[in-house]
Structures are given as C-alpha cells and as structure tokens.
Amino acid sequence: MNFLTDFFTLSFLRNALLIGLVAAPTLGVIGTLIVTKRIASLAGASAHAALGGMGIALYLARVGQLAFISPMHGAIAGAVGAAMIVGIISLRAKEREDTVIGVVWALGMSIGLLFLARTPGYVDWQGYLFGNILLIAEKDFLWMALLDGVVILPAVIFYRKIVAFFFDPEFAALRGIRGTACYLTILALTALTIVLLINLVGIILVIALLTLPAATAGCFARHLGTMMIAAAILAAIFVVVGVAASFWLCLPTGPVIVVTAGIVYLGALILRKFLR
Amino acid sequence: MSDDVIIEIKNVDFRYEATSPVLENVNFAVKRNQSGCIVGPNGGGKSTLLKLLLGLLTPSAGEIRLFGKTPCDARIKVGYMPQYHLLDGAFPITAGEVVRMGRLGISGSRKQHNERVVRAMEEMEVAHLAARSFAELSGGQRQRVLIARALACEPELLLLDEPTANIDPGAEEKFYTVLAALRQRMTVLTVSHDLGFVNRETDLIICVNKFVTLHQAANFTAQNADEIYHHKVSLIKHDHDCFCHCQHEGHEA
Numbered sequence: 001m002n003f004l005t006d007f008f009t010l011s012f013l014r015n016a017l018l019i020g021l022v023a024a025p026t027l028g029v030i031g032t033l034i035v036t037k038r039i040a041s042l043a044g045a046s047a048h049a050a051l052g053g054m055g056i057a058l059y060l061a062r063v064g065q066l067a068f069i070s071p072m073h074g075a076i077a078g079a080v081g082a083a084m085i086v087g088i089i090s091l092r093a094k095e096r097e098d099t100v101i102g103v104v105w106a107l108g109m110s111i112g113l114l115f116l117a118r119t120p121g122y123v124d125w126q127g128y129l130f131g132n133i134l135l136i137a138e139k140d141f142l143w144m145a146l147l148d149g150v151v152i153l154p155a156v157i158f159y160r161k162i163v164a165f166f167f168d169p170e171f172a173a174l175r176g177i178r179g180t181a182c183y184l185t186i187l188a189l190t191a192l193t194i195v196l197l198i199n200l201v202g203i204i205l206v207i208a209l210l211t212l213p214a215a216t217a218g219c220f221a222r223h224l225g226t227m228m229i230a231a232a233i234l235a236a237i238f239v240v241v242g243v244a245a246s247f248w249l250c251l252p253t254g255p256v257i258v259v260t261a262g263i264v265y266l267g268a269l270i271l272r273k274f275l276r
Numbered sequence: 277m278s279d280d281v282i283i284e285i286k287n288v289d290f291r292y293e294a295t296s297p298v299l300e301n302v303n304f305a306v307k308r309n310q311s312g313c314i315v316g317p318n319g320g321g322k323s324t325l326l327k328l329l330l331g332l333l334t335p336s337a338g339e340i341r342l343f344g345k346t347p348c349d350a351r352i353k354v355g356y357m358p359q360y361h362l363l364d365g366a367f368p369i370t371a372g373e374v375v376r377m378g379r380l381g382i383s384g385s386r387k388q389h390n391e392r393v394v395r396a397m398e399e400m401e402v403a404h405l406a407a408r409s410f411a412e413l414s415g416g417q418r419q420r421v422l423i424a425r426a427l428a429c430e431p432e433l434l435l436l437d438e439p440t441a442n443i444d445p446g447a448e449e450k451f452y453t454v455l456a457a458l459r460q461r462m463t464v465l466t467v468s469h470d471l472g473f474v475n476r477e478t479d480l481i482i483c484v485n486k487f488v489t490l491h492q493a494a495n496f497t498a499q500n501a502d503e504i505y506h507h508k509v510s511l512i513k514h515d516h517d518c519f520c521h522c523q524h525e526g527h528e529a
Contacts, residue, residue: 036367073529164377165505170358171425174330175380221368222409 006247013243015140016133016253019200020239021143023193026151028232030190031214032224036166041092043189044207046083047194047263049108049134051203053078054128055115062119065233071128074200082108087187091180103113131202133243144196151189155228158182200239201254212261213238219268238264280308281344282463283329285346285488288338290324298324302338303499311464312480314492320485322467326437326459329465330356344431352381355431360418365411371421372397372406378428396427400454416447423454434458436466 007013031212034043057074060066082104090097116123127135155162165179172179190210196205213234214227221227242257247258283306290299299321306312316322327333328340331347342350355378375397379389397403400420405413413421419439426434438446439455457463466478481491 036364160376160380163369163373164380167374168358168363168377169368171356171377172380173332174354174377175377175429176351177380218366222370223373224368224446227368249402260382 003262007134011166012134012136014139015136016200016243017240019136019144019197020243021204021236021259022141023200024150024232024236024239025148026144026193027210027213027235028217028228028230029151029155029229030186030193031210031235032217032228033162033166034184035211035214035218036224036227038212039187040207041081041101041105042086042097043190043194043210045086045105045108045207046079046187046191047203048105049074050079050191050195050198051081051112051125051128052108052110053081054110055112055119059115059119062121068168072195076192078112079195080188083187083191084184087144087184091183127202128198129202129204130252131198131200131205132210133200133253135199140196140199147189147192150249151193154185159225165222166169197243201257205254205258207256208229208261209235209238212258212265216261216265216268219272234261234264282308282310282342283465284339284341286339286341288340290321290328290329290333290334291336297336297486298326299484299488300486304482304488304490306463306465306480308463308481310460311459312466313478313484314465314467314482314484315469316484318469321405321488322484323327323437325482325484325488326435326467329435330354352429353432355426355429355434357419357422357426357434357436357439359441360415360422361442363418367411369410369415370406371402371408371410374410374421375402375406375425375428381427388389392430393424393428394411396424397421400424414447416443416450419443419447419451420454427458434462434464436464438467438469440468448455 007017034040053074053076054071055074056078057069057071060074061071075173086100086104087096112128113125116125124132124135126132130185161172161177162182164175165177165182168181192205192212194203197209201209214231216234217227217230221230238257238261242260243253244257245251245260246253283304285302285304286301288302289297290302291297302325314322314325314458318339324333328335329342329347330353340347343353347354354457370395372393375393378482379392380397382389384392394406397406400423402417402420402424405417405421410418423439439451443451455464455466465482478493481493483489483491
C-alpha cells in the first residue's frame with residue numbers, strides 16, 4: 001500500500017498527521033519553555049490530572065444526565081486546574097513542589113479511574129492513556145490552530161522578556177518584569193496543549209512529545225528562539241515519521257511517535273558528546 | 277534627607293513569616309561615592325539584606341530608602357549581579373543576550389541599547405565573547421558578563437553578590453582592578469565572605485549577623501572580625517597591603 005494514497009483515502013491517518021503538524025509550532029515554543037525551566041514533571045502532573053477531569057465529566061454526562069458535558073471539558077478543567085495549583089505552590093513554596101506534583105499526579109489519575117469504574121457503558125480509557133487516533137475530530141485542528149496563535153504571537157512580541165524571566169527571574173523582576181502572570185499563563189497554555197494532543201499520543205505519552213523535540217534541539221541551540229524553531233521542526237518530523245511507521249508496522253501510533261523521538265534524542269546526546 | 281545619602285535604612289526588622297527574626301533593628305546609611313562590603317557568617321542575613329535593598333523582600337518593620345525612594349521605585353538606578361552559579365548553566369543564551377537583559381525597562385532606540393551593551397561589555401573586557409554561549413564560559417568570564425549586564429543598566433548603585441566566590445586567583449586579581457575603577461563613578465556594595473577582600477576594596481564594612489554594625493574600613497581590625505563571627509578569625513592574604521592602602525587614603529565620614 002502506498003502511504004500517500006492512503007493519506008488521501010483514510011481520514012484517520014490524515015487527521016493524525018494534520019493534528020501533529022498543526023501542533024508542532026506550539027510544541028516547539030511550549031516544549032522549549034518546559035525543558036529550559038525544568039518543569040516537565042509539573043506538566044506531567046497536569047496531564048495526569050486531565051484523566052481525573054475526564055472521568056468526572058463522563059460520569060456527570062452519563063449518570064447525572066448532563067449531556068452537554070464532554071470528556072474534553074473535564075480534561076481542560078482537570079489539566080488547567082492542576083497546573084495552576086502546582087504552579088502557584090511552586091512559586092510560593094518551592095520546597096513543597098516535588099511532593100505536590102506527586103500528589104496531584106497520582107490523585108488526578110486515581111480520581112479519574114474511580115469515576116470511570118462507576119460510569120455505565122463502554123469507556124475507552126486505554127485510548128485516553130495511550131492515544132487513539134480514530135478519535136481525532138476535524139474541529140480539533142481549529143482549536144489547535146487557535147492555540148498556535150495564542151502561543152506564538154506573545155512569544156514573538158515578548159521574546160526578550162520571556163528570555164529574561166526564564167533565564168533569571170530575580171533580575172527580570174528588578175527590570176520590572178512581572179513574572180507570575182507570565183508563568184501561570186504558560187502553564188495554562190501547556191495544559192491546553194496537553195489536552196488537545198490526548199487523542200494523538202495519550203495522557204501518559206504526551207509529556208514525551210512535549211519535551212523530547214525541545215530537549216533534542218537544546219543539545220545544540222545557542223538561543224531560546226532557535227531552540228523553539230528547531231523543536232517545532234523536530235516535533236513535526238517525529239509525528240510524520242511516527243504516524244507513517246505505525247501505519248506500516250501496524251503498531252499503536254502514540255508509542256511509535258515517542259520511540260522515534262526518543263531514538264533521535266539519544267542520537268543527539270551521543271553526537272553532542274563527540275562534537276565537544 | 278540629603279541628596280548625598282544613597283541608602284538609608286531605619287529601624288528595619290525582617291522575619292520570614294512566623295520564624296524568629298533574620299534581621300533586627302537595622303540602621304545605617306551609605307553616602308554617595310562610598311563603597312561598602314557586606315560581611316558576616318553564613319545564615320547571618322547577608323543575602324536577606326541584599327534582597328531587602330533590591331526590593332525583592334519587604335521589611336517586617338521599619339523603612340528602607342534608596343535615592344529617597346522605596347527600593348521598588350529606585351530599581352531603575354540599581355545594577356545587580358547575582359552569584360553566577362545560581363543561574364542555569366545549560367540555558368540556551370549568548371553572553372550578548374545576557375548583557376542585553378540589563379536594558380529591559382529602559383527606554384531608547386535599538387541602536388542606543390546596542391551601543392550601551394557593547395560599551396558595558398568592552399569595559400568588562402568580554403565584548404569578544406558576545407556571540408559565545410553563556411554555558412561555555414568560564415566562571416570568571418560569566419562573572420564579568422553578569423557585571424557587564426548590571427553596568428548596562430547604567431546604575432548609580434551597584435550591588436554585587438559574592439563576586440569572588442568560585443573564581444581562580446588570577447581572575448580575582450583582575451576583578452579588584454575593575455572594581456577600583458567602578459568605585460570612581462558609582463556606589464558599589466559587595467556581599468563577601470572574604471575578609472581580605474573587604475579591607476582592600478571598601479570604605480565601609482557592614483557586618484551582618486542578625487544585627488548590623490557599620491565599621492569604617494580604615495579602623496577595622498581582626499578583633500572586629502572575631503566579634504562578627506563569634507570565634508577567632510584570621511585575616512590573611514591581603515591584610516597587609518589592604519590596611520596600608522586604607523590608612524594612606526584616609527576615610528572620613
């Protein structure tokens with residue numbers, strides 16, 4: 001079978017590729033910020049708390065007869081809520097951050113699984129955890145494209161301030177840069193990115209797609225901006241290669257994308273070692 | 277308040293929430309063209325005092341005035357160099373970009389900003405490193421880049437946190453020369469654990485150990501040092517020429 005003709009005939013394949021490509025710019029910017037600020041575990045807690053939100057939303061929709069609530073609403077509430085809780089605690093009491101991340105991470109997931117257990121009917125919870133490209137809807141692209149705009153425009157306009165805040169928040173504060181609002185906004189955008197990519201790679205694997213392109217780019221980048229652009233390009237490549245490979249090999253898409261990204265990252269680490 | 281008083285601290289207490297006070301009843305003033313060194317044992321409150329001066333912390337009681345304003349309002353006139361090893365060594369940023377941070381919050385054209393950045397880097401002899409990654413620089417080079425960043429703010433008051441920590445003796449020697457030049461045109465306050473450094477480079481010695489006492493550098497003795505640290509302290513290395521230097525120059529005020 002030819003991948004190109006399949007791409008045009010099979011809508012799920014097209015959807016998986018498009019959502020990944022549309023997500024690439026956001027992944028580049030947000031991923032770079034997460035990697036340089038070293039908050040990958042915070043993003044992980046946010047992703048896992050999304051499951052809590054999804055479980056509650058499904059339960060309310062089916063048991064509570066609140067049909068207007070979709071799992072996506074729950075995922076947004078769970079992920080953004082968790083990111084805000086951990087974000088505020090990390091700003092106020094850095095020494096508690098690690099514990100709070102662990103608690104939110106496990107509690108979010110447990111709450112989700114408990115509500116799903118009490119929700120009647122079939123629930124594809126494995127799809128939530130590891131992704132299910134059949135569930136990607138056309139309208140997801142629009143949301144993702146909107147998120148690109150919301151992420152990239154401020155990143156370009158406030159570039160110097162973002163660099164200053166991420167490199168040395170104390171000095172940035174002395175130069176009049178209010179970092180708290182910027183930091184919490186970035187966390188909220190991270191949570192939204194995670195939610196929109198749940199169907200592509202799943203809650204558990206989304207952190208890899210967020211961090212591996214940026215970490216790979218970070219092996220060689222000398223500027224935050226070039227790291228963001230390189231990470232975006234790498235994210236796009238990982239998605240295309242991962243989706244195509246998973247199709248040919250008849251393997252689940254999320255894990256193939258993540259393994260592809262992981263192999264390239266390890267290669268970059270080794271290459272850097274030889275170059276220096 | 278006289279225009280000549282750059283820093284004025286009156287009856288300042290500071291405590292972190294419900295804990296016992298870190299600083300108590302702090303009173304001192306620093307006049308224009310005086311330079312000072314903040315010394316004291318670890319945990320004595322040196323960094324807290326610095327953060328109060330920068331407006332990053334607010335006193336629990338009392339008042340701090342820089343140039344007659346609150347520390348937050350006076351920030352535009354203050355240049356600050358943090359300890360370089362507290363910064364992320366892996367961050368993707370060039371030395372030039374680090375120095376450019378010093379221009380944030382100051383109005384001016386791109387050309388003016390670039391000129392000031394180049395001038396500050398030339399003064400610290402790091403202009404040739406502008407395109408290099410900050411992560412690749414040595415400790416001494418990073419420290420000079422961070423001082424250049426503070427100078428790019430065009431400050432009237434320069435605050436340096438442990439500028440001689442973790443740098444090799446050659447770089448340290450060079451740093452003293454640079455500092456002497458800076459003291460000619462701005463007030464410089466340095467946090468240091470190195471008492472030799474203290475005697476050689478400053479007019480005032482601000483001893484911080486919960487309480488703050490001010491000494492004239494010319495009169496500072498090993499006995500004073502023992503009192504601050506609560507045990508016998510040896511003043512080594514620079515002592516001899518420092519004291520000579522201080523006594524010859526003479527320090528009134």
